[in-house]
Amino acid sequence: MNFSNSTTFLTDMYELTMVDAALKAGTAHRKTVFELFGRRLPTTRRFGVVAGTGRFLEALQRFQFTEEQLRWLNDKQIVSSEAIKYLENFKFKGDISGYAEGECYFSGSPILTVKADFAEAVLIETLALSILNHDCAVASAASRMTIAAHGRPCLDMGARRTHERAAVSAARSAVIGGFVGTSDLEAGIRYNIPTIGTSAHAFTLLHDSEEDAFRVQIDSLGTSTTLLVDTYDIAQGVERAVKIAREAGGELGAVRLDSGDLVAQAFKVRGQLDALGAHGTKITVTSDLDEYAIAALGAAPVDSYGVGTRLVTGSGVPTAALVYKMVEREDSAGNWIDVAKKSASKSTVGGEKYAGRVLSESGYAAEELLVVNCSAERAAEVLAEHNARPLQVPLVTQGVIDDSRLGARAVEVARDHHVQSRNELPYQAWRLSEGEAAVPTRYLDLSA
């Protein structure tokens, strides 16, 4: 295994020292159940969007310690030689189930449920949280933007506004939230996402005149390209762009506006294009957009939205605040017991949850039902009785990862699943304002 490909060190150190201590105490192999969930949605989110599951499973495939890592752990005396022996042969052999990628989630929704030895479950904790916290945050923001765009295409152009590797994952998450393309080439090659692009102001400035720049771009990319018309004077830029495309024998594909008051400019530019007879030339806008700016442009004659900063930084919510908590474990006699932290403001409901989305008679989601303290079979019956769509699917079975959740194909599946899941939500889900979750969560404790 290549050093840079191993994912085991993408972790907090304490996961390893806890395993070390538990190995010595003989508690490391107690069976446990951990759940990954959000205690509550951010106030600007009526629903969350599950994203990152496929990436997490891909990372789990590469979750093996390298010799270099083990040597370093030993040299730094981070864990004992007994622990190093354990890590040397480590491969996750537990079970993981969870919400399908693209599914909407709410407060308490068990997005992942990990059933494994304590040691196995904690070693993957940080990695699971990092991936899901980032990807769910971006997908949730993306979904709000595509709601606001109301069918007009949204394009990810945020690569330069976030960490270079996070950008790739952000593009993937954006697609799950309904975006149709990305400027990021790595996302294109890795996940087969359509890549898009226009040109930069520097390209215009490189040439001796705006005419030259437009002509060079059209020569290279054809008249269907998008010309950036706001380097100098926008009205002149639009006139030149249309003229040069016609000289090249075609109608210009689109113009891009990247500065100023986009609403006012869109109307002005559309009027100018129409007056020039360029009815087929589209307008794409790209300056500081978020879901609110997109909504404000709803009545403006705009054809597509290029979104950067606010997409890749989660539109004010850069991390999804998901946590990973032990909810059940075996005791020393091998009996399963619920466990939960009791302290102020961060309490957790103990016991494994079985999740279903209760549908009302009108077919819309009415409740996130979390059944607790019963068998899986009993939970399935209870969910059916409540007309609840079961939400958890198997992802990893005794260490074997479900292949269908991996790779580029999984992104398409997740995107389609999100459309279905979002369409099922009640009207409140489509509101951009702050407020309550679109669907309330109810715990149904069958032990009571």
Place this chain on the structure above:
Amino acid sequence: MNFSNSTTFLTDMYELTMVDAALKAGTAHRKTVFELFGRRLPTTRRFGVVAGTGRFLEALQRFQFTEEQLRWLNDKQIVSSEAIKYLENFKFKGDISGYAEGECYFSGSPILTVKADFAEAVLIETLALSILNHDCAVASAASRMTIAAHGRPCLDMGARRTHERAAVSAARSAVIGGFVGTSDLEAGIRYNIPTIGTSAHAFTLLHDSEEDAFRVQIDSLGTSTTLLVDTYDIAQGVERAVKIAREAGGELGAVRLDSGDLVAQAFKVRGQLDALGAHGTKITVTSDLDEYAIAALGAAPVDSYGVGTRLVTGSGVPTAALVYKMVEREDSAGNWIDVAKKSASKSTVGGEKYAGRVLSESGYAAEELLVVNCSAERAAEVLAEHNARPLQVPLVTQGVIDDSRLGARAVEVARDHHVQSRNELPYQAWRLSEGEAAVPTRYLDLSA
């Protein structure tokens, strides 16, 4: 070159299509000067901190297209075969200078200056922006936190709150901003940053009692470890922790508080520890800290701060809003001309800038002086006349990267340099409130 190691695809597609068009037009090899800078600081930043330079240079070492990438570009018809031939042999051969890593920066400061062919300069644009936008945002937040901590150690525990690879870079940036350790193992092994950790609530919950959990941890990690005392009842937890450490023959290293009202709890727990005679046992706090919460804890008996979410998400400013703009280029006759975008709200000052920090008689920074439209030699004289410390250093010379800016050692150097640079700033720099930059920027145009 390994597919995953190549950094060329961490880019917006348009960088490549612009190169393609310019190659066809014969303009791709025009000499250009690009600057990477922020138009203005975010309102909550009195200064920015340069970070990521070393990572960018490391990424530049691996900036070569792989066969697989070239095949994909060809298959997707993203660029022409002429462009693919150019990319096949691509290696950056230009010059890059910039602010030393760790330096403070202000509005307009040319953090990087790239002198190269247009094609070379634009191919590295997105990568440079991604890395610097992320790393500067985190380092700038970190520096505010270490100011607020006033000498008490700050520790990065944010891995789980950001993208798994961004976490590694965030730890590196945090150290440049004055943090003294990280929980992230990859940051530890890659940059030789001290790694730290305690234990999680799950560790306590795994065991049959809090006593058991504490005993197991102390058996494994010694009495100098940090025990998490808020899983059940804090006062009981503290009493147990001290007692069990003493039974093991030592004094407990520290207790960690991770929930509730930290100020009130810190006083209560300190009082309890002192009453128990555990005067040497320290208190570390870790719940939702940022620079404001740290400042609020300034008078509380706390010994160190573990910072997560708000550090790795830039404490409200997740991206540094840096841009990369062409400021000068050769024309078709080989003469250098200033260039600048003129449109509303995003205008750029043309011409290469020579930057110096003007020091007042008291020795504090009074002005960021950017000299423009003159030779490097003349600029050096002018900066000296103004008692300005020159800020730019060579990073890449004709494609050869300055080794001293790479690797773990560069992080230490940057951290030390930041201390010096920050100490030079006037009092305003230490204010946490919103407001003006601590040092104003002045452009001195010598052509006028």
